[in-house]
Each structure stands twice: as structure tokens, then as C-alpha cells.
Amino acid sequence: MWYNKVEVILMDGFNELGRILIFFGLFIAVLGAIIYFLGGNFAWFGNLPGDIKVEKGNFTFYFPLTTMIIISLIINILVRIFR
Incomplete structure (x- = not known):
């Protein structure tokens, strides 16, 4: 049925969105750790x-x-x- 194809397309989009959100979350966490530990060096x-x-x-x-x-x-x- 056509709705199965739509469901597959939506799930692929959500999987990609999840990967992007995880990447940005890790990036922000690493950036925050760098600022926290090395913040005084970049005054x-x-x-x-x-x-x-x-x-x-x-x-x-x-x-x-x-x-x-x-x-x-x-x-x-x-x-x-x-x-």
C-alpha cells in the first residue's frame, strides 16, 4: 500500500534527524567542556x-x-x- 511507503520515508527522515541531533548534542557538550576547562586561557x-x-x-x-x-x-x- 502507498501508506507503507510514506511510513518508510518518514522513518528514514526521523533516523537521519536523530543522527543529526546526536551529533550536534555531542558537539555542544565537547564545546562546553573545552570552554569550562580552558576558559581562562582564552580570556x-x-x-x-x-x-x-x-x-x-x-x-x-x-x-x-x-x-x-x-x-x-x-x-x-x-x-x-x-x-
């Missing part, structure tokens, strides 16, 4: 020249421009290497 990151920080009274605006560019370059290099 300079986010306070680079070119990062914009405005403080006035009880208002603070922070725009990490240089940090975002560096992260973008690192991700771009990694994607090109593992592609």
Missing part, C-alpha cells in the same frame, strides 16, 4: 583590537567585529579542508 578572545564596546551609565553595547571575522575565517578553512 583575550573577545577583547581583540577592533571589537567595539560602548559603556554609558548602566548601558553596555558590545559588538565583537574582529572576533567574528576570525571565527568566520577558522570555520571557512575547516570547511574547505574537510570538504
Whole structure:
């Protein structure tokens, strides 16, 4: 019957979604462990020249421009290497 085919397609999609969610969960856990254990070693990151920080009274605006560019370059290099 046609509904058996739909069921198989849906189950394949759910299996793939489950794998993706597990991968991202592990990635976030590893990233959290790295930040937890090595957080003090990267205190300079986010306070680079070119990062914009405005403080006035009880208002603070922070725009990490240089940090975002560096992260973008690192991700771009990694994607090109593992592609």
C-alpha cells in the first residue's frame, strides 16, 4: 500500500534527524567542556583590537567585529579542508 511507503520515508527522515541531533548534542557538550576547562586561557578572545564596546551609565553595547571575522575565517578553512 502507498501508506507503507510514506511510513518508510518518514522513518528514514526521523533516523537521519536523530543522527543529526546526536551529533550536534555531542558537539555542544565537547564545546562546553573545552570552554569550562580552558576558559581562562582564552580570556583575550573577545577583547581583540577592533571589537567595539560602548559603556554609558548602566548601558553596555558590545559588538565583537574582529572576533567574528576570525571565527568566520577558522570555520571557512575547516570547511574547505574537510570538504
